[in-house]
Amino acid sequence: MSVVLETRGLTKAFGGLVAVNDVSLQLHKGELLALIGPNGAGKSTCFNMLMGQLRPTKGSVHLMGEDITGLSPRVIWRRGVGRTFQITATYASMTVVENVQMALLSHNHQVLKVLPYAHKMHRDRAHELLEMVGMAEQADRHCAVLAYGDLKRLELAIALAHEPTLLLMDEPTAGMAPRERIALMQLTADIVRDQGVSVLFTEHDMDVVFAHSHRIMVLNRGQLIADGNVEAIRNDPRVQEVYLGGGTVFKSEDEAEDA
Numbered sequence: 001m002s003v004v005l006e007t008r009g010l011t012k013a014f015g016g017l018v019a020v021n022d023v024s025l026q027l028h029k030g031e032l033l034a035l036i037g038p039n040g041a042g043k044s045t046c047f048n049m050l051m052g053q054l055r056p057t058k059g060s061v062h063l064m065g066e067d068i069t070g071l072s073p074r075v076i077w078r079r080g081v082g083r084t085f086q087i088t089a090t091y092a093s094m095t096v097v098e099n100v101q102m103a104l105l106s107h108n109h110q111v112l113k114v115l116p117y118a119h120k121m122h123r124d125r126a127h128e129l130l131e132m133v134g135m136a137e138q139a140d141r142h143c144a145v146l147a148y149g150d151l152k153r154l155e156l157a158i159a160l161a162h163e164p165t166l167l168l169m170d171e172p173t174a175g176m177a178p179r180e181r182i183a184l185m186q187l188t189a190d191i192v193r194d195q196g197v198s199v200l201f202t203e204h205d206m207d208v209v210f211a212h213s214h215r216i217m218v219l220n221r222g223q224l225i226a227d228g229n230v231e232a233i234r235n236d237p238r239v240q241e242v243y244l245g246g247g248t249v250f251k252s253e254d255e256a257e258d259a
């Protein structure tokens with residue numbers, strides 16, 4: 001399997017606090033990889049270094065074998081790293097399909113040149129993307145009136161408009177009801193399978209993590225303490241100890257299915 005993203009010894013210190021400490025990871029093509037850990041473990045700091053928002057103190061980031069360490073967020077995004085945010089970013093005054101069209105215009109470097117005809121451009125592709133995320137019937141609604149779960153689906157379509165090789169999703173299901181969370185991650189898993197995109201996501205909801213991840217990495221106090229499939233992580237005593245204070249045991253696969 002080809003390696004899409006790799007970090008080597010990635011480290012970030014804020015003064016005396018080492019928020020991310022010597023993290024080396026690999027993400028393969030078509031993989032849905034979860035990065036989990038308790039509050040303050042270093043997940044967001046790690047993400048911000050991958051996206052170019054923070055410069056590592058030490059170590060490097062490689063995308064498809066190319067060193068992208070220290071490049072600006074815009075350049076990294078242009079190289080094919082998309083991102084969805086904890087707080088959804090859409091134009092509230094535009095319709096759903098117009099938001100996707102704007103993303104397609106931006107992807108094609110056309111925004112300023114074609115602004116007067118923008119509403120006619122890339123409509124078919126925009127509808128295809130909305131179909132992909134289950135939002136086709138809402139194409140002509142204004143974003144301001146969308147339910148939160150639908151906004152998250154739209155955000156996914158906007159991210160896909162840029163044809164990312166890698167999608168970074170920072171707590172994609174934050175603020176959603178449990179059923180919506182599972183549905184959004186099911187959709188993400190389908191997109192990973194059908195489009196060959198690779199996804200790295202952070203998530204606090206263990207049911208979501210265990211339901212859909214191909215692999216899980218666990219950070220604690222800036223260090224990677226475990227890396228494995230769902231069963232390996234679920235049964236790892238170090239993970240149970242640090243993640244849940246040692247008192248709680250993760251639900252087994254059967255219990256999770258019954259819930």
Ligand SMILES: Nc1ncnc2c1ncn2[C@@H]1O[C@H](COP(=O)(O)OP(=O)(O)OP(=O)(O)O)[C@@H](O)[C@H]1O
Nearest residue numbers: 014017018019037038039040041042043044045046
């Ligand atoms: N800009 C900063 N300046 C100083 N310390 C920071 C900064 N950003 C993060 N930290 C510290 O680095 C550590 C890791 O924080 P980070 O936000 O990466 O953790 P996290 O795993 O994303 O946590 P959460 O799950 O709560 O979002 C924490 O101790 C945090 O207080």
